[in-house]
Amino acid sequence: MESMKNLILEFFPKADLSHVEKLGVGTTESWDSVNHFNFMMAVEEEYNVQFSTEEISELKNISQIITSLKEKGVSF
Amino acid sequence: MKSIAIYSTNNLMPGNRKWKNLSEKYNCVFADYATWSSDFIEGENCQLIQEADYILFNLVLSDVFDNTQAQEVNEQALNVAFMPLESLLASTNKHILVAYSSYEFNIENVVSYAKQSSSRFRAVFQFENWLIQKVQDNKNLYLLNLDNQFSQIGISNCFDSRLYYSGRCRFSSQGLSVFAHSLLNLLQGFEQARKKLLILDCDNTLWGGVLGEEGIEKILIGQDGVGKAFEDFQKQIKHLKSQGILLAIASKNNYEDVMQVFDSHPQMILKKDDFVIFKINWSDKAENIKEIAEELSLGLSSFVFWDDNPIEREQMRVALPEVMVIDCPEEVAEWPNYLQKLTEFSQFQLTAEDLKKSEQYHIRAKFSNEIRTVANKKDYLKSIEMEPKVLSLTEETLDRAVQLCAKTNQFNLRTMRHSRDDLLKLNELGPIGLGSLKDKFGDHGIVGMYVATIQDRRTAFLDTFLLSCRVIGRYFESWLLNQCILSLKNKGVEFLYAEFIDSGKNKVSQNFLNDHHFVNAENGRVVLELNNYKFEQLEVF
Numbered sequence: 361m362e363s364m365k366n367l368i369l370e371f372f373p374k375a376d377l378s379h380v381e382k383l384g385v386g387t388t389e390s391w392d393s394v395n396h397f398n399f400m401m402a403v404e405e406e407y408n409v410q411f412s413t414e415e416i417s418e419l420k421n422i423s424q425i426i427t428s429l430k431e432k433g434v435s436f
Numbered sequence: 437m438k439s440i441a442i443y444s445t446n447n448l449m450p451g452n453r454k455w456k457n458l459s460e461k462y463n464c465v466f467a468d469y470a471t472w473s474s475d476f477i478e479g480e481n482c483q484l485i486q487e488a489d490y491i492l493f494n495l496v497l498s499d500v501f502d503n504t505q506a507q508e509v510n511e512q513a514l515n516v517a518f519m520p521l522e523s524l525l526a527s528t529n530k531h532i533l534v535a536y537s538s539y540e541f542n543i544e545n546v547v548s549y550a551k552q553s554s555s556r557f558r559a560v561f562q563f564e565n566w567l568i569q570k571v572q573d574n575k576n577l578y579l580l581n582l583d584n585q586f587s588q589i590g591i592s593n594c595f596d597s598r599l600y601y602s603g604r605c606r607f608s609s610q611g612l613s614v615f616a617h618s619l620l621n622l623l624q625g626f627e628q629a630r631k632k633l634l635i636l637d638c639d640n641t642l643w644g645g646v647l648g649e650e651g652i653e654k655i656l657i658g659q660d661g662v663g664k665a666f667e668d669f670q671k672q673i674k675h676l677k678s679q680g681i682l683l684a685i686a687s688k689n690n691y692e693d694v695m696q697v698f699d700s701h702p703q704m705i706l707k708k709d710d711f712v713i714f715k716i717n718w719s720d721k722a723e724n725i726k727e728i729a730e731e732l733s734l735g736l737s738s739f740v741f742w743d744d745n746p747i748e749r750e751q752m753r754v755a756l757p758e759v760m761v762i763d764c765p766e767e768v769a770e771w772p773n774y775l776q777k778l779t780e781f782s783q784f785q786l787t788a789e790d791l792k793k794s795e796q797y798h799i800r801a802k803f804s805n806e807i808r809t810v811a812n813k814k815d816y817l818k819s820i821e822m823e824p825k826v827l828s829l830t831e832e833t834l835d836r837a838v839q840l841c842a843k844t845n846q847f848n849l850r851t852m853r854h855s856r857d858d859l860l861k862l863n864e865l866g867p868i869g870l871g872s873l874k875d876k877f878g879d880h881g882i883v884g885m886y887v888a889t890i891q892d893r894r895t896a897f898l899d900t901f902l903l904s905c906r907v908i909g910r911y912f913e914s915w916l917l918n919q920c921i922l923s924l925k926n927k928g929v930e931f932l933y934a935e936f937i938d939s940g941k942n943k944v945s946q947n948f949l950n951d952h953h954f955v956n957a958e959n960g961r962v963v964l965e966l967n968n969y970k971f972e973q974l975e976v977f
Contacts, residue, residue, distance in 0.1 A: 370453075397603045398452045405453075405609055416602040 361436055364422070367406055371399045384421025396420070407434045439463035440623075441488035443472040445499035447604040454612035458620050462490075469604070476520035479527025490626075491532045492619065493521065494582075496606050497563055498540035506541060509559035514566045525574050529857055531626060535580040535619065537606070538563055539595055542583070575856075578622065578784065585618040586611060621779050629843060631760065631780045632738035632793070634676060635725060638687035638694055638716075640744040642670060642706065644768070647693050658703025668772040670705035677710055680790035681781050682732070682797050684713045686724045686741075691716040712797040721748055722755035731804045732797055733905045735845070740780060744768075789836055789881050799877035800906045817910055817976040823874040824912060824977055826919045827882065829863045833870050836882045840902060845941040847903035847913065849934065849948065854887070854900070862899060866890040867923040871916040873907055883907045886920040888932070896924050898934035901948075908944065911974045917952055918971050925966050935961045 361380065368375050368383060372395070375388045385396045400416055403409075403425060409432045411419065419425045426436060440462050442448060449455075450466035458464055467475060467484055472493065475482045485491060500517050501509050515522070525532065538560045548554040571577050586594035594611030607615060639646045643666050644656030656663035657670075677683055683706070687694060694716050698708045713731065715724035721743075729736050736758035743749055749761045765774055783790075803820070827833055834856060841854040854862065862868060871884030884907070887900035898920070903913050924932060934949050936942075953969070954962035 371451075394449070395451050397599075397605075398449055401449070401599070401609050402453055411598070413598040413601050416598060 363406060364426070364436070367399070367402055368422070371395060371402065381423040381426070382421070387421070403429075409434065437461070437463050438489040439465060439487065440490045440492050441484045442466045442492045442494070443475065444469045444494035445472065445496050446494070446600070446606045448494060449603070449605050449612065452612055454609060454616050458616045461620065462623065473520040476524040479524050485524070485528065488530065490623065491524070491528070491530055493532065493534045495534055495536045497536070497538040497560070499606070501559070503540045503556060506559040507555040509562050511562065511566060514563065525570075525577060529576055529855070531576050531578060533578045533580055533619070533622065534567065535582050535615065536567065537582040537586075539583055539591060580618060580622055582615060582618070585614050589614060625779060625782060625784060628780070629738065630783045631681070631740045632734055633682040633684055633728070633732070633740065634673065634781070635684045635686050635728070635739060635741050636673070637743040637745065637748070638685060638689055641742060642666065643697070647689060647697065652693070652697055652701060655697070655701075657701065662768055663703070665768045665771065667703060667705060669768070669775065672772045672775045674705055674710065676775070676781055677794055678791070679781070680793040682794055683711045684715070684728055685711055686715045686721050686728075688718055688721070689716050710794075712794060713801050722752060725752070725756060725759065732800055733908060785835070789839070792881060795878060796880055796906065799875075799880070802877055814976055820875045820877065822910065822912070822977055824915050825872045826916070827870045827872060829859060829868045829870065833882065834859065837868070837870060837885060840882070840885050840904065841900065844902040844904060845939070846905045847908055847945045848939070848942050849901045849945055850899065850937045851939040851942060852900050859887075862887050862889060866896055867920065867927070869916065869919055869923065871912065871919070873912055880907060884912060884916045886916060888920055888924055890924070890927065890929060893928055895931045895933060896929045898932060901934070911976050913948065914952065914972055914974055915977060921964075921966055921969060930966055932964045932966055933957060933961050934964070
C-alpha cells in the first residue's frame, strides 16, 4: 500500500491518506478528470499493468483501482 | 525561465509525469487542445502567444484529416486546414516548433504497400512536402518529426488507442516521454552555444589497437569487422568537419609514429589537414587541452573530448570540468551512430562562415605559433599583410551579424543579443559596421562589428562593439573603432557615449574604452569627444 500512497502524493500532495480507499475524482483539490487520467497512466507504469479502455473511464476511485489491480495479479 | 505555449490537435495530458523534466526547465503553458486555430488566428493579440518565448504546435495529421479519406489530402486542402498556422507565422517572429506525426496514415498492410496503391502514403508525402516548403519560407519555423523519434524505440509503443478513445490523447506514456525528451533536445539547440572543437584520442579511438605496441601494419582500420566501424566513425568525424566543427588530436603516443599513420596508412579517412592542432606527447592530457584553448583562443566550454579510456575521461572531468566529456559506448560498432546523434555539434542553420571555420583556425594556429617566436609584435603584424575592411549591414551580411551578436562572449562590450529584426531597426538609427580581415595566411571573414545609434544630431551611443576572439591582439579592434568614429564624424556627431557591461565572460574587453581615451560621464557611462580625437597610429595595417 505504501507504493500507492506515494503515487497518490506525487499527483495530489494534499490528499488525506488516512482513508486512502475513499480517495478519487472530486475528493481532493485538483483531483479532476484530467489529473485522474494522468494518475491512471502512472498506476499502469508503477504496477506494470494495462487497464482496458472501459476501465480507464470507469475506475474513478482508489478502492475500484485496487480491486482491479488485485484481479490483474498485483498483491497489496 | 523561458516559457512555451503548447498547442496541440489532441490532448497532450498537461500535468503528466512525462512533462516533468521539461517543466523544470521551461514554463510550459498548455492551451486547451481545441483552441489552436482560433488562437493562431489572433496571433500576437492572444495573451498566451504574446507571453510565450516559444510556441509549440503538436500536429497529428489524423486529427485534422480523416485517414479513410486520404485522397483528399493535397496542397490546397493543407493550405485551408492550416491557414491559422500561416496566419500565426505572419503575425509573430517567435520561434514556432511544429511537432508532427502522420502515424495513422502510415499504418498499412504489406499488400497495399507493395505497389503503393494506397492513397495514404501519398497523403503523408504531400503533408511532409507541405511542411518542408513552410520551413523554407519561414525563418522562425522549426520541425520536430515525432515519428522519426518514436521509431527509435518502436513507433507502435509510442501510441495508445485506449488513451485516445478514453481521453483524446494520442500518445502512450512512452510516447509522451520521447516527445518531451526530443523537444528538450530541440530547445537546447536554441539555448546552448554549439560546440566548436572535437578532441580525439588515437589508439582504440581512431583505429583499433595500440600503435606503439602493434605497429602500423597491425592497427585496425578499414576492411571488415571492427576496423570497418573505426572507418565509419572517421567518416562521421569528417562529416562534422565539413559542418564547421574543428578537430584536434590529444594522444599519448610518439609523434612520428602517429604522423606516419596519417601520411601512409591507405585506409585512414582522416588526413593531417583535417586537424587544426596535434598534441601528441606523453604529458597530461588536461595540460595539452589547456594549451589548445590558448593557442586557438577558444573557451574550454566549446570543447568535446572523445577518448575510449574511462580513466582519461575521469581525469579530464576532474581537471577541466568545462570540457564536455563523452561517455562513449563500450561497443565501437555503436560509435558512428552515437556521434551522429549528439545535438551539441548541430545548429539550425549553417552560415558560410561556419563552413570555413576549420581553415580559419588553421590560420589562427599558425599565427599563434609564429607570433610566439618573434620579438617585435608590431613588426610581425606588419609582415603578415593584414587587410581590414568594413562592410555595411546587407541581406548578405545580416545572418553573420546576428550570429556574432549571439555567440561573441569575450570581446563584447555590452553583450547585446540582437535578432535580425533588432539589427534592421538599429540600422535605421545609426551606422552599423562589420569588420572583415584578411592576411597572408587567409581570409578570416567578418570578425568584428559595431552598432552606433545616433540619439540627437550631436551625440551617439555605442550599442554594440564586439570582436571574434580569434583576431584579438592585432589592433584590429582599434582600427574598427576608428572606422566607427569616422563614420559618425561624417554624420556630424560630436560625442560618442559608451559603456562596458560585465557579463562574467567579457573581461578581455574591460579596458578597451579607457585605453581608447573615453572619459567618465554620468550613469556609469563613458564618453569620447570626437572632434578632439586623435586617431592612433596603428602602424600595422
